[in-house]
Amino acid sequence: MDRIVLHLDIDYFFAQVEENDRPEFKGKPVVVCVYSGRDETSGAVSTANYEARKYGVRAGVPIKFAIARLKGTNAVFLPVRHERYSEISQGVMQTVSGYGEKFGYASVDEGALDITKASEGDYAKAGRLAEKLKFEILEKFRLTCSVGIGPSPLVAKIASDVNKPNGLTIVRPQEVEAFLSPMGVGKIPGIGNKSAEFLESGGIRTIEDLRNADPGMLVESFGRKTGAWLMNAAKGVDESEIGAEGGQKQLSRIKTMKQDTRDLETLMRETAELADELGAELRERRLSYKAVGVMLVDESLKAYSKARTLSHPSEDVFELRKASRELFAQIISETGAQFRRAGLRVDRLESREGQQTLF
DNA sequence: CTCCTGGGTGC
């Protein structure tokens, strides 16, 4: 039996949760923000509802830009509440996972489900399953979502994206080529702005163009692995198994500082809390780390990073502080830049004694 | 092969 995959994406997730928690926000532009604290309105938009999107306010735009665009409207600006979204996400994804065999958590608002058996290989039945799932999520969580169904995780994900919000798009195997052909190459997950621009500069605009592109050129430009992925993706081919993801590999925290600095002690002070947070999370989840990394971003937003592998796995915050001090000092000595943002990372995580599974 | 850095992604 050929595989059938369902991909689900909760619509404008963070903003939709805020609308549910504060029904008086419904109908207004809602902008969920990550405030950096540098000044009152510095930061970026995390999620905006559709009312706000009408004004060009989308994820990633500066908050100041959003304020300017929404001036004169009754827009609501809210800070992100990750714990709240995460709690709801777990409930939704639990519901989703009950509808199929294998489930994969793609992100806080996205999941993929293998429904080959649940649908008996029948797309009509798969569609009815999706309708039922959407209804249950609406009833239980008052959330709308967009669903795609297709013969591979890739096609299902792209399908979930074409009809939003509250969409359901089914792409049968014999329809895959016609479905993908006219789309821009940027619809393929993994092809962002940079890669799309590069491809377009070579005359490759649509997925059909990509399918007919020279494989040698793709491998030369993108490397062996990504080149091969692109050639397969253009045909909708994606053999990856759902739910095969390993445990978490890294944890990181980065913050924007009120003042630019290149002083080591200031950087240590600014990142002390980040180290504590990472330490707490390691403890809670019973993880140890085998490498430490630091990140700095200068005034022109250029990124610097350094990392070091430890001789033994550690679970200790002091070890993290000590290593980060040395890494920060190295970057400072190698450049004259003033830094705007500073961050810490613990890497190559492993489950501590007790063989608890990670997820 | 392992480690490290930088770049890209995507939300």
Next chain:
DNA sequence: CCTGATCCCAGGAG
């Protein structure tokens, strides 16, 4: 005007 978190890959050095 410019957030924060994660993963993946390429390519160079050792």
